[in-house]
Amino acid sequence: MLSLLQEKLEGAFKKLRGHAKISESNISESMREIRMALLEADVDFKVAKDLIENIKTKALGEEVLRTVSPSQQIVKIFHDEMVELLGRETAPLDLGQPQRILVAGLNGAGKTTTSAKLALLLKKQGKRPLLVACDVFRPAAVKQLAVLGESIGVPVFQPSPDEKDAVRAAQQGMEWVKQQGGGIAIYDTAGRQEVDDELLAELVKIRESLQPQEVLLVADAATGQQAVSVAKTFNDSIKVTGLILTKLDGDARGGALLSMKQVTGCPVKFVGVGEKMEQLEVFHPDRMAQRILGMGDVVSLVEKAAEAIEMEDAERLAKRVQQAKFDFNDFLGQMKFMKRLGPLESILGMLPGMGKLKDLNVDENRMKHTEAIILSMTPKERSHPEIINGSRRKRIAGGCGRPVVEVNQLIKQFEMMRKVMGNKGMMKGLMGSMMGGA
Ligand code: GDP
Numbered sequence: 049m050l051s052l053l054q055e056k057l058e059g060a061f062k063k064l065r066g067h068a069k070i071s072e073s074n075i076s077e078s079m080r081e082i083r084m085a086l087l088e089a090d091v092d093f094k095v096a097k098d099l100i101e102n103i104k105t106k107a108l109g110e111e112v113l114r115t116v117s118p119s120q121q122i123v124k125i126f127h128d129e130m131v132e133l134l135g136r137e138t139a140p141l142d143l144g145q146p147q148r149i150l151v152a153g154l155n156g157a158g159k160t161t162t163s164a165k166l167a168l169l170l171k172k173q174g175k176r177p178l179l180v181a182c183d184v185f186r187p188a189a190v191k192q193l194a195v196l197g198e199s200i201g202v203p204v205f206q207p208s209p210d211e212k213d214a215v216r217a218a219q220q221g222m223e224w225v226k227q228q229g230g231g232i233a234i235y236d237t238a239g240r241q242e243v244d245d246e247l248l249a250e251l252v253k254i255r256e257s258l259q260p261q262e263v264l265l266v267a268d269a270a271t272g273q274q275a276v277s278v279a280k281t282f283n284d285s286i287k288v289t290g291l292i293l294t295k296l297d298g299d300a301r302g303g304a305l306l307s308m309k310q311v312t313g314c315p316v317k318f319v320g321v322g323e324k325m326e327q328l329e330v331f332h333p334d335r336m337a338q339r340i341l342g343m344g345d346v347v348s349l350v351e352k353a354a355e356a357i358e359m360e361d362a363e364r365l366a367k368r369v370q371q372a373k374f375d376f377n378d379f380l381g382q383m384k385f386m387k388r389l390g391p392l393e394s395i396l397g398m399l400p401g402m403g404k405l406k407d408l409n410v411d412e413n414r415m416k417h418t419e420a421i422i423l424s425m426t427p428k429e430r431s432h433p434e435i436i437n438g439s440r441r442k443r444i445a446g447g448c449g450r451p452v453v454e455v456n457q458l459i460k461q462f463e464m465m466r467k468v469m470g471n472k473g474m475m476k477g478l479m480g481s482m483m484g485g486a
Contacts, residue, residue, distance in 0.1 A: 049321065050340055052300035056085030057126075057341065064119035070107055078122070079104055090272040090303025095133070095310045102129050116353045124350035127337050133306060134333035139290060139315035142261045143175070147232040148222075150258055152251055152286065153266035154278060155239040158294035158320055160189055162266050163236040164196035165320065165328035166292075171202060176231035179204040180221035182254065183238035184214050193236055200325055203228060214238055215253045222258065235260070243278055248285040255286050264317065266292045267308075269299040276304055279312045288312070294320035297327070302340065374466060376430035380422050383415060420448035421458050433462060 060081035067074045079100045086096040106125045107118075141149075149166070153159045160183075167177035179197045181204060183189040190206050197204035205224040207217035218235055225233045237254060240247045255263060265288045267275040275293070282288055291312070293305055296319045308316055316331045338347065365381065368374050422430065424447030429436050436444070436459055445452040 049297050050089075050300065050302040050305075053085070053089040053302040053306075054340060054342055056088055057082065060085050061119055061123060061343075064122060065117065067118050070118040070121070072108065074118075075104055075107055075122075078119075082126070086303075086306070089301040089306070092273060092276060092303070092307035092311055095307045098310075099129055099133060116350050120346050120350055123341065123343050123346045127341055127343070127347050130306070130337040130340065131333045133310055134336055135309045135315045135331075136333055138330060138332045139317050141317060142289065143232060144261055146259065146261065147230070148258050148260035149232065149234045149262040149264060150237065150251075150255060150260040151234060151264050151266060151292075152237050152282060152288075153239055154243065154268075155241055157239065157266045157268045158292075159239060159266045160192050160196065160236050161323070162292055162294055162318075162320055162328060163234045164193065164200060164202070165325055166264075166318070167197070167202040167234055168200045168325050169318075169328055169330075170232055171200065177202050178225055178228055178231040178233045180218070180225065180233055180235045181206050182214050182217045182221060182235050184211050184217050185238045189236070189238070196325070214250050215257050218254045218258055243281050248282070251282075251286045262289045263287060264290050264292050265314070266294055267304065269293045269296045269302075269304045269319075272301060272303045273307065276307050276311050279308060279314065283312050283314055288314045290315055290317035292316070292318045292320065292328075293331075297321045305336070376422050376425060376433055376462070377427075379462070380419065380430070383419050383422075417448075417450055417454065418458060421445075421450055421455055424448040433459060433466075 060078060063081055064074070064078040082103070083096055083100045086099065087093070091099075103122065103125050106129070107122050110121065110125070151159050151163045151166075163179060167179050170177040179193055179202055181190040181193045183193075184207060187209060194204045194206055205221045207220055211217050211220070214237065218237075221233070221235060225231065235254070235258060237251060238247075263286055265279055265282045267279050269275060271278075279288065279291055291308055291314050293308065293316055296305065299305070305316065305319075308314070319329050319331050319336075321327045321329055341347070361381070365374075365378055368378055421444060424444045425436070429440060429444075441452055441455045441459070445455045
């Protein structure tokens with residue numbers, strides 16, 4: 049599964065390994081390699097281009113983590129972007145009322161097999177699935193569903209062999225479901241060799257009649273970009289709620305999987321990974337990204353290194369506070385840190401005797417204003433707040449659109465804070481009021 053994609057990506061990352069630093073030039077070269085790997089894996093052109101752009105921007109903008117190599121850091125960025133591309137979060141099946149799932153797709157995509165697989169998956173979750181055959185064109189398909197249903201112990205509705213109208217067959221199916229006492233009904237529809245207007249018109253009618261919670265399109269991963277364009281066409285006509293990509297086990301390239309969400313806007317909800325009834329998996333973007341990269345250890349290594357850097361920053365800051373060297377730059381860093389991590393306690397709590405500051409309420413707006421004021425200061429003003437005289441205060445106020453009195457207030461509080469650095473109780477109160485606390 050996806051072996052070619054894995055191989056190509058591995059090759060691209062190998063070339064990056066020798067570089068000691070991430071620079072514009074070596075990153076461009078590696079990104080070219082990765083882009084080639086993606087295109088060879090049949091990933092949509094625009095999807096590959098955007099992905100590469102995002103990785104490049106992030107790699108160049110990101111703080112270098114000392115304990116990991118640039119290539120490891122890029123693996124992590126690539127991993128995160130791939131998770132994003134695959135849909136970020138697992139898209140759950142909507143099982144609200146009416147519990148109807150319409151399954152559509154071209155002939156041979158795997159509709160009938162997948163309908164039965166899905167029924168089995170739901171059954172294993174303790175639900176009550178029912179299968180409804182609506183393919184009035186191919187009696188063999190009805191028979192196929194009946195056989196599969198029997199093998200997994202799920203009741204199957206079969207329309208009369210004389211019924212030639214798919215919409216009527218679906219309606220009869222709904223009646224049958226009622227008689228069965230309800231359950232999650234999976235409607236397996238007819239396909240065609242390729243997308244045509246007749247098929248789409250028929251599906252629109254069935255959709256209107258059924259009003260299903262879920263419209264799942266089954267597409268064959270091995271057909272690559274063709275599967276993506278089929279999904280797009282179906283979605284434009286019948287508004288698909290989720291995709292099921294089948295035959296991923298036989299797909300070395302992965303182009304369809306990587307492009308689907310981005311091109312169609314629909315999430316992949318399940319993937320078929322074999323012919324057996326149990327071989328349907330709920331699709332998890334993060335797990336798939338790990339599987340493709342096969343570098344889970346690198347991803348967690350980089351995560352840990354990033355955490356370590358944050359801790360180092362926090363400790364360095366705590367030291368500066370203790371030595372009363374804290375300036376507006378530190379203050380700004382502190383605010384950024386807070387936005388990411390939330391608790392100011394994590395830093396102040398490191399100061400001996402400070403403990404946890406539970407009563408420090410942070411007012412978001414006040415924080416934004418404080419940040420805007422500091423950002424309007426020049427670097428020199430930030431590191432030497434004592435030079436901020438009257439005219440500088442006016443300029444700062446003008447720059448950030450806050451009243452001069454607010455600028456005055458912030459500087460005054462800040463000066464007091466620096467003076468009382470030794471007195472932790474007082475400092476806690478002052479920091480609190482600068483952050484908007486009571
Ligand atoms: P339909 O015409 O869309 O209903 O397609 P079928 O359900 O009849 O499936 C066509 C063929 O694809 C059958 O031989 C299935 O066993 C096979 N198939 C379906 N899903 C998968 C899968 O995930 N992996 C593999 N290897 N084969 C699959």
